[in-house]
Amino acid sequence: MPNTPPDKGEAAPEAVAVKPVSKRRELAIRVVSALVLIAVVLLITVLPDHRPFLVLLSVGVALLCIEWGLMMAPNVSARISVAVAVAAIAALFVGFLGHPLLSILVLCFGSLCAGLYAYRLHVGWLDAAYGVLYIGWPAIVLMWLHQTNRGVEWVFFAFLIAWAADSAAFAAGRLIGGPKLWPRYSPNKTWAGFAGGLIAGMLTAGALSDITGLFKHDTSASVVGLLVALATMGGDLWESALKRRFGVKDAGTLIPGHGGLLDRVDGLMFAIIAIGGIRLLVMLGTEI
Structure with missing residues (x-):
């Protein structure tokens, strides 16, 4: 069958250009x-x-x-x-x-x-x-x-570490890719993203500690950042499992580009619990 030039009305080149x-x-x-x-x-x-x-x-x-x-x-x-x-x-x-x-x-x-x-x-x-x-x-x-005393700073610790860990995990997962973290419930998350989130959480906690002076040692701040980042990504994975259980892709459509509010704060909810536990230890006299 002879080759025929594409019809002038075809929009294939335009479709390719529209995607990015x-x-x-x-x-x-x-x-x-x-x-x-x-x-x-x-x-x-x-x-x-x-x-x-x-x-x-x-x-x-x-x-x-x-x-x-x-x-x-x-x-x-x-x-x-x-x-x-x-x-x-x-x-x-x-x-x-x-x-x-x-x-x-x-x-x-x-x-x-x-x-x-x-x-x-x-x-x-x-x-x-x-x-x-x-x-x-x-x-x-x-x-x-x-x-609590200096409560705004403690809340900022929860917010900023969780946001940093979540954003870094998303960026590292997209840029590096690699093996999947938990493909059964969250096929898009990777071990590279997990590592990036942990590193970002530790660095953010260290920077915040230098600014606020909440922790006496840089090592303590890094451990807090690691724990909160772990909680953040654990909350993200847990919500993915919940959505699979209920058979939905997103929790809602409230936030443009993000899905529902639960899709945005799933990791933060677990991070808050982690920071709350650390704050309680400090109030009980544990030196951090």
């Missing part, structure tokens, strides 16, 4: 949305009044609960979201009033109530109960951190 443009646009949307979110969070965090921070956390918890309800029980998502949100936010407000231990008890009781309500609706009661703990626990710890 769309990737650049997607990256730009991702970066801009992340910068806006980070700026808002940091601005509210540094305010001396704890109430705006409480409002920020309450809004974040409510949005996370909406995403949780949509993932675990799309047919009755509104009811589940309300049940999980009421339990988590009630515990958060108790913690804000200066009763952290009581807030944990309220959170556990709310988890039980949400589970019983889900059981009555004939959906996964364990998923509903776990959702309260999964979302509420980091919120309580973060509120407690913010109210």
Whole structure:
């Protein structure tokens, strides 16, 4: 069959040219949305009044609960979201009033109530109960951190180490590639990204320690950075496993270029727990 020149109406060359443009646009949307979110969070965090921070956390918890309800029980998502949100936010407000231990008890009781309500609706009661703990626990710890002595600096440690580790893991994974970290649940994550995240967490902690003086030794700061970075990537992997369990690609569509809010803060939630444990050790007199 004789070769024929391509028809003038063919758009193959244009299709090839459009692909990188769309990737650049997607990256730009991702970066801009992340910068806006980070700026808002940091601005509210540094305010001396704890109430705006409480409002920020309450809004974040409510949005996370909406995403949780949509993932675990799309047919009755509104009811589940309300049940999980009421339990988590009630515990958060108790913690804000200066009763952290009581807030944990309220959170556990709310988890039980949400589970019983889900059981009555004939959906996964364990998923509903776990959702309260999964979302509420980091919120309580973060509120407690913010109210402690030099709390803003401790919150910044959690935020900046988690963000640095997450960003470095993403960049190293894309640039270096290599063997997959946990292909069954998160096929895009690599060991190179994991190593990059750990290094970035340690370097960020060291730099923050030099600025704030929270830790007496550089080695202590590096260990804190390593632990928090490990927690960050552990939280990211855990959320990937949860999404596989619920059969969804993203937790939501709230943040352009990032998916849902849970997709953005999954690692941060575990990082907050890690920093909270370290802060408690310091308050109990452990020298770091």
